[in-house]
Amino acid sequence: DAKTTQPTSMDCAEGRAANLPCNHSTISGNEYVYWYRQIHSQGPQYIIHGLKNNETNEMASLIITEDRKSSTLILPHATLRDTAVYYCIVRVVDSGAGSYQLTFGKGTKLSVIP
Amino acid sequence: GAGVSQSPRYKVAKRGQDVALRCDPISGHVSLFWYQQALGQGPEFLTYFQNEAQLDKSGLPSDRFFAERPEGSVSTLKIQRTQQEDSAVYLCASSLGVAAETRTGELFFGEGSRLTVL
Numbered sequence: 001d002a003k004t005t006q007p008t009s010m011d012c013a014e015g016r017a018a019n020l021p022c023n024h025s026t027i028s029g030n031e032y033v034y035w036y037r038q039i040h041s042q043g044p045q046y047i048i049h050g051l052k053n054n055e056t057n058e059m060a061s062l063i064i065t066e067d068r069k070s071s072t073l074i075l076p077h078a079t080l081r082d083t084a085v086y087y088c089i090v091r092v093v094d095s096g097a098g099s100y101q102l103t104f105g106k107g108t109k110l111s112v113i114p
Numbered sequence: 115g116a117g118v119s120q121s122p123r124y125k126v127a128k129r130g131q132d133v134a135l136r137c138d139p140i141s142g143h144v145s146l147f148w149y150q151q152a153l154g155q156g157p158e159f160l161t162y163f164q165n166e167a168q169l170d171k172s173g174l175p176s177d178r179f180f181a182e183r184p185e186g187s188v189s190t191l192k193i194q195r196t197q198q199e200d201s202a203v204y205l206c207a208s209s210l211g212v213a214a215e216t217r218t219g220e221l222f223f224g225e226g227s228r229l230t231v232l
Binding site: 041042043044045046085087101102103104105106107 | 118147149155156157158159162170173205207220221222223224225226
């Protein structure tokens, strides 16, 4: 799986949009971009994933550049409960047998400030 | 509850002791993963099951680590002769299955078992 690069930490004011960048310049055509987050003392939680189109769900939006070499996770109105480590992961997904494990990096520690 | 359940939540072991960590995945989930998370690091993959078959154990750090899922549901991660470097949070995750992951991409994680080896 391709590697990702994320800033170590970011701050965001409560109520403002949090924009978390991720570089994945070696991504392959069959690799998806996934975002997970991990709140302190909890297991990681799925946020969103996409292949090449922008995606939106109730938690966040995912913007993937046209060349797919980078993406941005957007939390539109950050709350204190969004303080967590955010992981950007690229991963092959197919229907054949094999492992579908996620390869986590160190992620971005997002601190939402009152 | 309906989520992934892990036990014990906390385990303190003396160096050299054997430990067993249990994972109850979400009912009906075909895929099950074990991860190890050291302090300040991201989770690292240990092993993967599809039903009762262990399809990938490439992440197990040594032959002291052993995982099983004999009936395709509950899984146990066993660590023999624990060492201080085994101190970590051990996370279990499950997902519906191979085909379903292309739709949701979602792995459901438990809260982990924190192992401290003295």
